[in-house]
Amino acid sequence: MSTFWLLAGTMAILALAFIALPLLRKRDSSDIDRDQLNTAVVREQLTELKADMEAGKLDADAYTTARHDLERELLDNVSQDKNKHATSSRDGRWILAVVLPAVPLLAIMLYQQLGAGEQSANPPQAQNNAGVSDHEVALMLEKLSQRLNEEPDHPDGWMLLARSYTSLRRYDEAVAAYEQARKYGGNSPELLIDYADTLIAASGGSFVEEAGKMLKQALTLQPDNAKGLWLIGHWFYQRGEYRNAVNSWQRVAPQVQPGSENSLILQQQIQLARARLGESLPAEAETAKASGENKASIQVSVSLDPALLNSAAPDDTVFIFARAVSGPRMPLAIVRKQVRDLPITVTLDDSMAMSPAMVLSRFPQVSVGARISKTGQAMPSPGDLQGMQSPVLTHKTENAIKVVINERVGD
CATH class of the missing domain: 2.60.40.1120 (Carboxypeptidase-like, regulatory domain)
Known part of the structure; x- marks a missing residue:
């Protein structure tokens, strides 16, 4: 598995070299600072993705899809900003400096994160490899926040900032950044789902009403989004709407690898919701219940x-x-x-x-x-x-x- 990720990361780096080299010719010292920021941003985003996978929110396939979606999104941002460069080169340069380095660094950090694992005997080592301390992360996020406040019409920059704050558990600031991303970028399904996930984390795992509204809106736009269906299933379950929870999780099932651990967890959740509805459980669930x-x-x-x-x-x-x-x-x-x-x-x-x-x-x-x-x-x-x-x-x-x-x- 690690070899696969390393090869995937290498391919991403090679592909992006053709885009990045022309942009690197006019780098200044502020660009270097932003590269360091993106090292930290990517590391925190990977931590968040990894936590979602370990918590059962994402299986390996969904994790892979999320990683590729992030790469694709960043590549799209590069293309959009290159088009804007003709009319506003200064704006284009700084937002590219924020977004572009994240893609190759994503591959490198992903390899480090998966290799180290949560219970690594040397957890600080992964941070040292990135070359950025927690204090430096905070300073660079502050710089990015200041720049976005000066030039706010960059929804992707606000998304990066929001995800970084979420990974650092600075939820109030993450919520504010997501609001800015919505203001300048609209209500994309990805934004709404990530925003809802942050609101849930901020409330200690409770599915607040606003999070439910966002998830419903996102699923109206993208009905088969696995993360959105997963989360809204839990939202329904906490509200006692067990039939809706079952229906949501059943729509996730075809997107999960059959026989995988997450497939089993998903089926157990569906069984528990059905039990709340008074429906009969499979034999193994009845046996477990009978045994106490x-x-x-x-x-x-x-x-x-x-x-x-x-x-x-x-x-x-x-x-x-x-x-x-x-x-x-x-x-x-x-x-x-x-x-x-x-x-x-x-x-x-x-x-x-x-x-x-x-x-x-x-x-x-x-x-x-x-x-x-x-x-x-x-x-x-x-x-x-x-x-x-x-x-x-x-x-x-x-x-x-x-x-x-x-x-x-x-x-």
Whole structure:
């Protein structure tokens, strides 16, 4: 698989060389800065795509399609900007400097990301290979934001900025950038679906009403978009519209490789939605249900270390969650509370899952944790406070698991 990606990346580089060389003759120091920015942008976009694949939102085929779509989109942008260059060369040069380098770097970074994996023994190494620190990423994104505000009529630039902010979990800024992309570029299906995905992430995995509206609009324009169908299926499921969830996921099924892991996950989601409708399940699902597999629950008692009392405000959000010891980082069950509620004991079970296919009962052991979010977002950020217990058995835990929030994220 890695060889395939490397060859694909090499072919992309060779193809783009014929486009890039004429443009490189007039590069200045600001162009170099933008190249570095795109190195960071691509790295973050790949992280987002990889997270989607690991969370089950994309299978290998859909991941490949998304990568090729990105390359095709960037190539289209190059062609469009080259046409604009005759009438506005200054605008064309800077937007090309932002977009064009991303394509070959995409291939290189994709190879690095797939080779390293989430559980790499040396996670910082991939960042060092890119040659850009987190601080430099922030500075370059700020420069891009400033330039776009000066010359805002570049929807693709706003899309790149929005995706970068999303990957960095800076969701409020991502939402603002997506709004600018809509203002100057209209409501393309891709934009609407990515925007909706960001709104979902910003709400800690909850499918807010606005996200649902965007997904419906996108699917009106592109009815067979797999990511859009996948997401709106979850939106329907969370709203209790199980029939619509089944119908949406069934339309994804022909686009997933038969027999693949994601195909199995998709079928399990469809089965769970049908079970909510009171429809009969396949024999293997009935067997699992009869054996008590769908009855996993864990009691968790959460408290805050007295040494950190002054580091948290009463209104700060507390997320109490369980997730797989290894594998996707999506919580299998999650509860939202506030610091003023601590100490507290809660019960995590399958009804609290963010996805009907990713539930406690599917995993024999999990990691249980609690995190005080300074931003109110479910994704961890530097400065958050957290505590963890791992591993915890899901079916043989009678006493409450004690979790003490006693460390800072990033320490």
